[in-house]
Amino acid sequence: AIRYPESVSGLYLLWISGGWLGLAVLANHYYFDSAFAAVSGGMEAVSVLPEWHEQLQLNPGNRERLLALDPEEFIATMQRWAGSFFPRSEAPVPGLDPDELANIKAPTVILRSGKSDLHHTRETSEQLHKMMPGSDLREPPWGDNEWNEAMVRSEVDDALFKSWPQLAPDIIRFTKTI
Numbered sequence: 038a039i040r041y042p043e044s045v046s047g048l049y050l051l052w053i054s055g056g057w058l059g060l061a062v063l064a065n066h067y068y069f070d071s072a073f074a075a076v077s078g079g080m081e082a083v084s085v086l087p088e089w090h091e092q093l094q095l096n097p098g099n100r101e102r103l104l105a106l107d108p109e110e111f112i113a114t115m116q117r118w119a120g121s122f123f124p125r126s127e128a129p130v131p132g133l134d135p136d137e138l139a140n141i142k143a144p145t146v147i148l149r150s151g152k153s154d155l156h157h158t159r160e161t162s163e164q165l166h167k168m169m170p171g172s173d174l175r176e177p178p179w180g181d182n183e184w185n186e187a188m189v190r191s192e193v194d195d196a197l198f199k200s201w202p203q204l205a206p207d208i209i210r211f212t213k214t215i
Contacts, residue, residue, distance in 0.1 A: 038145075039137045047215040048141070049208055051148035051177065052184065054122075055129045055161025062156060064119035072115035075108040083111070129164040138168040144215045145172040146207075151181040178203040 038045040054063055071089075074082040083089060084103050093100045126134040147166045150157040166174040177183065179200050191197035 038141045038143050039133070042142060045143045047143050047211065048145040049148075049204075049211060050145065050162075050165070051204070052150065052154075052157040053130065053147070053161050053165060054157055055164075056155065056158035057123075059154075059156040059158060059161075060122045060124075060131065064122045068115040068119045072112045072119075075111050075115075079108050080104045080106055080111065128168060129161040135168050138165065139170060141169055142171075144211075145169055146211050147172050147174050148177045149174055151177075151184055153182050154184040156184060175207070178207065 038048055054060060070086055071083050074086055080103055084093060084100055089103065093103065122131050124131050124133075128134050128138055130138075147162050147169070150159045150162045152159050163174065166172050183200060187197050187200065190199060
């Protein structure tokens, strides 16, 4: 919507990651284990992490490339990539700035995050709405604690997005207006 506006007819946004704790969780999830393995056991320790398994199996040459990396440079890369999760402007979403958000012309629905959601803070959804003129801030079809309940559900039956079918009627109504 920012870089290729002609390719976007509308935006329907929900569970927008934000807030320092929520963004820190993402950086930790994606980069900490790899960086810690490199600092404590070198690139061999990184190569046995579950998150690297698929890529190393798909292309055996990837293992040699990974092992050839300098651990300090690898850690520096993990640090830099983790830093990309934190906003560098007044915009609540990393990588965006208020001017870019204000220039989005596509019809946009933003679902307000739950007050109890530390991963996708209510403030993030509300700030984004304020920075996107013409956006429509709506309440989701579930209760305030949905994300927290979904996280617990996903540990049991991998059903993080089990409630998303409840969005279908609103999404269908929205698509008929664009």
